[in-house]
Amino acid sequence: MRVTSAVPSRKRRKRAIQRAKGFYGASSKQIRTVYDAIDKADAHAYTGRKEKKRQYRRLWTVRINAACRMLDFSYSKLIDGLKKANITLNRKVIADLAVKDMDAFKALVEKAKAAC
Numbered sequence: 001m002r003v004t005s006a007v008p009s010r011k012r013r014k015r016a017i018q019r020a021k022g023f024y025g026a027s028s029k030q031i032r033t034v035y036d037a038i039d040k041a042d043a044h045a046y047t048g049r050k051e052k053k054r055q056y057r058r059l060w061t062v063r064i065n066a067a068c069r070m071l072d073f074s075y076s077k078l079i080d081g082l083k084k085a086n087i088t089l090n091r092k093v094i095a096d097l098a099v100k101d102m103d104a105f106k107a108l109v110e111k112a113k114a115a116c
Contacts, residue, residue: 060095067098071109081112 013031020027020034020041027037065075082089087108097105 057091060091063095063098064091067102067105068109071106073109073113077116078109078112081115082108085111085115087111 013034016031016034016038017028020037022028023034023037023041026033028034061075064078068075068078078094082094089108094105094108097108
């Protein structure tokens with residue numbers, strides 16, 4: 001009797017087609033193009049995960065700079081002053097302070113000014 005891989009291969013194809021649901025045209029229906037589309041989607045997803053980190057850092061920088069400008073100071077001087085004052089806060093935390101707790105951010109700016 002001939003052994004076929006009918007059940008596992010159908011399961012594999014079904015899983016691939018399920019992942020390609022919502023893709024445009026044949027990319028969601030024909031198995032050969034589905035495999036290509038999934039590979040490309042995975043590549044874009046990988047790139048996107050790396051890109052997200054860069055985008056958030058840029059957002060934090062913009063927020064910090066905007067808050068600094070309101071206090072007649074610059075982003076670069078703030079970062080330099082914090083380094084000289086030995087204050088190790090990452091940009092995410094500083095941006096959060098700038099948005100949610102302006103008094104704490106003002107205190108940071110004053111320490112940075114003193115250290116410059």
